[in-house]
Amino acid sequence: MKDQVYGVGYRRLPEGRSARWAPWPIARTALTLAWRKRSTKLGVGLCGLSVFGHGMALAAQVLAERFIDTGMGGASRAAETVVHGVIGDVHTTLANFIGVQMIATAFLLAMVAAGLIAEDRRTGAMELYFSRPLTRRDYLLGKLLAAGLVPAATLVLPFVGLWLFAAGMAPPGAVGPMLGLLLPGLLGATIAAVLLTATILGCSALGERGRTVGVIYVVGLLVLTSLGGELPASGHRWAGYLSPPRNVQTIVDAALDAGSSGLLLQVLSSRPEANPSVLLATLCVLGLSALGLGLLLWRVRKEVAG
């Protein structure tokens, strides 16, 4: 059916409209569009599976410790052992969660955020944005918000949720020392979220096709993580700094050591592999994040200045 030009008149809008915060519609629309893709739903499923798996592991570990406790008759010595066991297990699982979830979130981000800048350039949408009363800052904030909400929802919030889940099931004596795990873990999850957000947007600012950017991003992250995990074992200790999850783990460990009581440190029997220098690990994380944000700023300045 052919469309017709109707005799609808033009209506003026009332005067005095208040200004609204433009980044939110940008972020919301980007996330809505991403959600329409099947690959995004798969990515969300992957992240959800990881959260579920770690939740189940926590439940199994905590309940197993408590079951052993009940079986031993509840003596005071045994209760202390149970508390130590619970804290050690929760620490191991949560530390593992941050590392695994970083990779799972990178997969999801490749689907959601790899095209945020690249596709805008390819389709000419950038001109569409900047012919509206938008500033570069509004645009950047919108894109950062869209990309940042993903790791916030898959990494930071689930970490808090898992901690609460573990704390809810743990014996009363374990909750206090477990508080010492929350803040360092939260710091690690937040750093990982910032790092992933900055790097995916930096990659997107370099490319012109979302899919290509996403593939390169995930492959790059996997290669770095793999090199950073394997090479230090064969004597190349410097290679550990190539792995973003290992650097994040190093910072988390340092925060744990700095802010925890002696009791908590005594019961943490096993620690995930980390790099020797916290300073270098921090510099690597900061440098990578700054590089991503710098590329993003450079691209937007270049595009809009024409």
Place this chain on the structure above:
Amino acid sequence: MLLALHGVSKRFGALRALDGVGVEIGGRAVGLLGPNGAGKTTLMRVCLGLLTPDEGELRVLGIDARRDPGAVRMRLGYAAEGPHRIPGLSGLESVAYAGELCGLPRRTAILRAHEMLDLVGLDQARQRPVEEYSTGMHQRVKIAMALVHDPELLMLDEPTSGLDPGSRDELLQLIVRLRDGEGPAVLLSTHLLHDVERTCDGCIIMDRGQVRYAGPLEELQRQLGDDSYELRGSGELRALAEALAGAGHQVAWGDRPDSLVVRLRPGAGPAAIWEAAEATGSSLWQVMPRRQRLEDAFMAAVAQGGAR
């Protein structure tokens, strides 16, 4: 005043896209005419603040566009040339999104988007993704996106390029309705003279980064002279042509073998033609004032600039 530019220049490397552009123009619909590469799109992008001019003063709707591009864009609607779109969004979502980016609350933006899509005549297809649209539908969506926040000036960059005659006609009708109704003023950039002739009351003619003419269309046609006549007759037309040329008028043969086109020298009236015909024994059966077409005016304005 829609646009007031004084000495605006913009270079891209060695290319002077705008070369000391100075123009002041108002009205309800203004055509921005010029051949490809004349600087029309650059002028629009400078007005929007998408490009910063190297020098010159620039006021759009009375606002200094260099100092406050955000305020200018709030009052401007711009439909760029080319397939600018956000893939995945439907036509309705695209228009509502454009409204939200201009500060409309979400609900208002959706209602306004429906209104604008009704206005531009995109009915059935508004729920379909924009990448499935034809060129004509796409142009309509772009105009609706440019209109959604109720701008005071609508800038259209080559809106009829690539359209079939029917869609082009409907789009021009829409521009005329906006011009004659309560809609925003329109700045129509095109190289199609007919589009400007049909929709605009004023025009800016650009060539090689410079403005050759800016003002009302009628004035342009008048400036180039309405003292041309097309003569048709029989007998000694060659002698008549020589006599008129000898008297200082410009004479050329017309499209037919029995016609002449005469442009009288200033101050002379049509009586000079009749006198010459009588003197040469020619019998004229048509002496018709030849109205200057926009195409002639455009070519003359561009040629004038080229000779400068």
